[in-house]
Amino acid sequence: MGRWEPNARGRLEQAALELYVERGYEQTPVAEITKRAGLTERTFFRHFADKREVLFGGSGRLEELCAGAVAAAPAAATPMEAAVAALDAAAGVFEERGDLVRLRQSVIDANAELRERELIKLASLSGALADALRDRGVPDLTARLTAEAAIAVLKVAFGCWIHGPGKRTLRQLVGECVDALGAAVAGEPA
Amino acid sequence: MGRWEPNARGRLEQAALELYVERGYEQTPVAEITKRAGLTERTFFRHFADKREVLFGGSGRLEELCAGAVAAAPAAATPMEAAVAALDAAAGVFEERGDLVRLRQSVIDANAELRERELIKLASLSGALADALRDRGVPDLTARLTAEAAIAVLKVAFGCWIHGPGKRTLRQLVGECVDALGAAVAGEPA
DNA sequence: GCCGCTCATGACAGTGGCTGCCCTCGCGTA
DNA sequence: TACGCGAGGGCAGCCACTGTCATGAGCGGC
Numbered sequence: 041m042g043r044w045e046p047n048a049r050g051r052l053e054q055a056a057l058e059l060y061v062e063r064g065y066e067q068t069p070v071a072e073i074t075k076r077a078g079l080t081e082r083t084f085f086r087h088f089a090d091k092r093e094v095l096f097g098g099s100g101r102l103e104e105l106c107a108g109a110v111a112a113a114p115a116a117a118t119p120m121e122a123a124v125a126a127l128d129a130a131a132g133v134f135e136e137r138g139d140l141v142r143l144r145q146s147v148i149d150a151n152a153e154l155r156e157r158e159l160i161k162l163a164s165l166s167g168a169l170a171d172a173l174r175d176r177g178v179p180d181l182t183a184r185l186t187a188e189a190a191i192a193v194l195k196v197a198f199g200c201w202i203h204g205p206g207k208r209t210l211r212q213l214v215g216e217c218v219d220a221l222g223a224a225v226a227g228e229p230a
Numbered sequence: 231m232g233r234w235e236p237n238a239r240g241r242l243e244q245a246a247l248e249l250y251v252e253r254g255y256e257q258t259p260v261a262e263i264t265k266r267a268g269l270t271e272r273t274f275f276r277h278f279a280d281k282r283e284v285l286f287g288g289s290g291r292l293e294e295l296c297a298g299a300v301a302a303a304p305a306a307a308t309p310m311e312a313a314v315a316a317l318d319a320a321a322g323v324f325e326e327r328g329d330l331v332r333l334r335q336s337v338i339d340a341n342a343e344l345r346e347r348e349l350i351k352l353a354s355l356s357g358a359l360a361d362a363l364r365d366r367g368v369p370d371l372t373a374r375l376t377a378e379a380a381i382a383v384l385k386v387a388f389g390c391w392i393h394g395p396g397k398r399t400l401r402q403l404v405g406e407c408v409d410a411l412g413a414a415v416a417g418e419p420a
Numbered sequence: 421g422c423c424g425c426t427c428a429t430g431a432c433a434g435t436g437g438c439t440g441c442c443c444t445c446g447c448g449t450a
Numbered sequence: 451t452a453c454g455c456g457a458g459g460g461c462a463g464c465c466a467c468t469g470t471c472a473t474g475a476g477c478g479g480c
Contacts, residue, residue, distance in 0.1 A: 043475040044429065069465065080430055085467060118417045152350070159349040160342070178420040184386050185407060186414045192378035196371070217375060224376045225415045227308045230368040233446045234458065259436065270459055275438060 049087045049097075051077040056094040061143060065091075065151040092157040095144060099161045103168040105129050110172035119178045123169055123190035124218055130194065131210040134201075145202050166191045189225075193217040239277045239287075241267040246284040251333060255281075255341045282347040285334060289351045293358040295319050300362035309368045313359055313380035314408055320384065321400040324391075335392050356381045383407040 045051070055076035059068040070091055074084050088094045106126035113122035134141050148154040169187035174180060197213040208216075235241070245266035249258040260281055264274050278284045296316035303312035324331050338344040359377035364370060387403040398406075 048428080070467090071465085081467090082431075083429055086429080089467095091466065116419075118414075118419050120414055120417055155353075156346040156350045159353055160346045163345075163349055173420075176420065181386070181390075181407070181410050182414050182420065184389075185382065185411045188382035188385060189379060189411060189415055192375060192382055195378060196374050199374075200371075217371070220371050221375045221379060222415050222417075224308075224310055224372050225379055225412050227310055227412075229306075229308050230363075230366065230372065232457085233444095238457080260438090261436085271438090272460075273458055276458075279438095281437065 045078060048077070048079055048083065052079065052084055052087055053094055053097055057144065057147070060095070060147045065147060065154060092154055095148065095154065096157060096161055099164070102130060102133065103165050105133065106165060107168050107172040110169060111175065113176075119173050119176070119182055119186040120189070120218075122173065122176060123186050124193075124214070126169055126172075127190055127194055127197075127214050127218075128211055131197075131214055134198070135210050142202060162191050162195065189221060193221055235268060238267070238269055238273065242269065242274055242277055243284055243287055247334065247337070250285070250337045255337060255344060282344055285338065285344065286347060286351055289354070292320060292323065293355050295323065296355060297358045297362040300359060301365065303366075309363050309366070309372055309376040310379070310408075312363065312366060313376050314383075314404070316359055316362075317380055317384055317387075317404050318401055321387075321404055324388070325400050332392060352381050352385065379411060383411055 052073060056068075056073045059073055059076065070084050071081050073094070074081050084094075088097075106129060109126040109129040110122045113125045117125070148158050166187045169190055170183045173183035173186055178186070193214060197210060197217045200213050200217075201208075201210045204213075242263060246258075246263045249263055249266065260271050260274050263284070264271050274284075278287075296319060299316040299319040300312045303315045307315070338348050356374075356377045359380055360373045363373035363376055368376070383404060387400060387407040390403050390407075391398075391400045394403075
């Protein structure tokens, strides 16, 4: 037993999500979060760069997971196939924690600042994917475009998964979006 | 001659860009901008929702331009062709004001908050493109994916145009990126 | 068994982004 | 002439975030 309760960071994350759900992000001062977590405001900002970041603690691990999936794809896989392997890995993580993901997303969708933060996390993920593709010897332009296309698929598939009727799994939706993107880019008429 | 100098909004935009270039975004308090523009802080926030927004005044017009280009594309054009027409229109605007665009982009690239704001403007543009495509009768999923793909192309082509050797026009780069994206999504090996 | 180091947290003051509220005053209009 | 409108000013205040110093449990070294 230490001088303080353990897992301060985790307590802050949980208290923040709870309060953002209960009152909304904007109506929740950081002081409220730290009060619920039994800590001080100063400590919050030692663990998280800002009030938004507390919702995005897992983004680093997600990047690593996706980059690992690209690296682990068969040598014969095309760049797009390797990127889709990363999306499948990410989809698995989301589906495991479906309820938490939906709760978190409802908070993000309700606030513009949080949507901004989500977009920069996706952009960072796109960069990580592009790096991993380059490590496979994919040329720079192809790597960047493939990564951006993969993120586009993830955005759209994730949106369908969250807001749609919920009959299909996220992995299935990713597959459908990849096909639909292929058809659209190949110039199929509407 | 009114009670005040005319074009307060424009003066604020110009003063802000100048100061962001001279000292950097973070080192420029809003009070400095308003001092240079001969106004008060309160007035700044009447014209712009926040300190970032002053750099993004043109985004609304860009959306309208792109949506108009999609609407104006030939009826026989595929969704992707209509979206590329929008990118060409946008590229034309950027190329007209090349120096200003580069200056502005150097400020944005230097600051994470501004990059976030840029991303949400691009996401908003993607939404406007998707709406315009739906108005052409394009199915929802195809519209969203086509719009996201177009934004991906714009991001990559714009990056090449800004940071590259500068021999090719932005329109040429857009064309090359569209082709490269087509090849990547079609599953060409690296 | 004490010494001193580390390191997570507390305490507190300060900066600056942003807002609400009320005031000012030139202008167009009845 | 009177009146309202609208752009801007003034001011108090909230809150996100930071710099700085203090505190005190755990812990290895001796």
